[in-house]
Amino acid sequence: MIAQVYRKPAALLASLALPLFLFAQDKPDRPPWAQPSGSTQTQAKPATAPDKASEATSPRNTVKVNVNLVTVLVSVLDDRNRPAPNLPVEAFQIFEEGQPQEIAVFEQETKQPLDIALMIDTSLSAHKEITFERDAAANFIKQVLRPDDSLSVFAFDETVTQVAQFSSDVPVLQSAVHKINDGAGTSIYDAVLLGSHALNSRPKERRRVIVMLTDGGETTSRSDFESARRAALRAGILLYTIIVRPVKSENGRNTAGEHALQTITETTGGAMFYPESMEELPIIFDRIDAELRTQYRLAYYPNPRGTANAYRTIEVKVLPGYSARHRTTYFSGPQ
Helix, strand or coil: CCCEECCCCCCCCCCCCCCCCCCCCCCCCCCHHHCCCCCCCCCCCCCCCCCCEEEEECCCCCEEEEECCEEEEEEEECCCCCECCCCCHHHEEEEECCEEECCCEEECCCCCCEEEEEEEEHHHHHCCCHHHHHHHHHHHHHHHCCCCCEEEEEEECCCEEEEEEEECCHHHHHHHHHCCCCCCCCCHHHHHHHHHHHHHCCCCCCEEEEEEEECCCCCCCCCCHHHHHHHHHHHCEEEEEEECCCCCCHHHCCCHHHHHHHHHHHHHCCEEECCCCHHHHHHHHHHHHHHHCCCEEEEECCCCCCCCCCEEEEEEEECCCCEEECCCEEECCCC
16 A cells, blocks of 8 residues: 655635435446546655654754654545545545645545454344344454454443454354353443554554444443543544334434434444344444455645644535545644
């Protein structure tokens, strides 16, 4: 994978709408300039990015570099709600706090390795479809993992338990899924917070993903919504949430956790899924896998540089006829 480095996009784009969407599986019909070639990457001349780094040399010739590169993973669909790979850098604009930013790094279909926290709500075990749920999750593990990726399995009810460490060993991970015990209660906020902390301890330059399968009925968390949201944002995760609703009407179920998950999911740039039956789970897992393999990676050096330890808003716009989903906020950290 060769990252493209650009001094400036070839053209600025007119004001564009940024609709939300559901992910689709089929490959799109591409315009001529978006047809795949022998390679998805080409090398451009390096650019000198503004405010790229500040350096200080100690008496022992140790150089400290503070790099403020902000990376944004973007999922793009066309006007028929199908994945849209192979768009050029000119198709994108990125803004921070409403200010246009220069795209310094651009990758089509990034191959950045994945770290995935697969979180299974064991209160779902009261449902007769629990075996089907576990089989679908086990198949997802086999499908999604590449040699450089890793996945950890968590079970959560009134507590959150890591039942398998981060690994690329598919049989071990599948066995962990099938051995998850039944539970009671649902600690959604604790699951997001602890999953985010676990991913935040993983090496940098990897994509951090939580895939959560839950009924959305928050009942027993010790942490609150804001703590979970902040942990997810600071870890830079993508949250994919699958809500299995035993009761379809909102009048008959606890929706507090479901609505909270929707907010966190949209903020991180992930997606929500609402299967009508457990038989849809393999299709949803397919969609998540496909999206993770067709994401664009954009990166920029904030200009002007914002204050340290603050939340900053991000907006990505694409050409008319396409829509983009991405994280909308990041935490700037120390500078």
